[in-house]
Amino acid sequence: MKLKIAPIMGIIICLAVAGGLIWLILNKNNNTETANNNEIILFYGETCPHCKNVEDFIRQNSVDLKLEITRKEVFKNNKNGELLGEKAAKCGISANSIGVPLLWDGKNCHTGEEEVINFLITAANL
Numbered sequence: 840m841k842l843k844i845a846p847i848m849g850i851i852i853c854l855a856v857a858g859g860l861i862w863l864i865l866n867k868n869n870n871t872e873t874a875n876n877n878e879i880i881l882f883y884g885e886t887c888p889h890c891k892n893v894e895d896f897i898r899q900n901s902v903d904l905k906l907e908i909t910r911k912e913v914f915k916n917n918k919n920g921e922l923l924g925e926k927a928a929k930c931g932i933s934a935n936s937i938g939v940p941l942l943w944d945g946k947n948c949h950t951g952e953e954e955v956i957n958f959l960i961t962a963a964n965l
Contacts, residue, residue, distance in 0.1 A: 877945040879906055879962070881955070882923045884914040889952040890940045896956050905963040913939060 883890035897903060911919040927937045930948035942949040942958055949958040959965070 878909055878943075879945065880909045880911055880922075880926070880943040882911050882913050882919065882926075882939050882941045882943070884939045885912055886914065887939050892952050893940045893955050893959075897959065900959075900963070900965055902959050902963045902965075906959070 881893070883893070897908070902908070911922060913920040913923050923937060923939075923941060924934060926943040927934075927941065927948060932948060932950070938950065940950075940952060940955050942955045944958065944962070949955050
């Protein structure tokens with residue numbers, strides 16, 4: 840009787856280990872997606888004066904020490920421009936109304952110099 844139970848137990852253990860590994864892989868992908876959704880992205884244009892004012896504010900108030908901000912230049916980088924379009928669409932901003940600076944906070948868009956700076960003041964507890 841012991842000989843018949845051993846193969847069945849081996850199969851059960853293998854299935855449990857395989858299921859656990861699959862769960863870990865799927866859970867890791869979900870955590871990565873959540874982390875990316877919480878990423879703060881500042882879309883800017885190299886020659887945009889309002890974007891420069893936002894950058895000056897970030898530097899003068901050491902915002903980078905309090906928040907992790909990913910910067911994406913959109914005038915010269917088409918991939919960044921496409922990502923800007925995707926984020927703007929999620930916020931209901933039409934393609935012909937997209938401008939910079941635009942800050943994506945992981946859920947919402949903040950557009951224009953004043954709105955971006957106000958978000959940074961709040962998020963960085965300034």
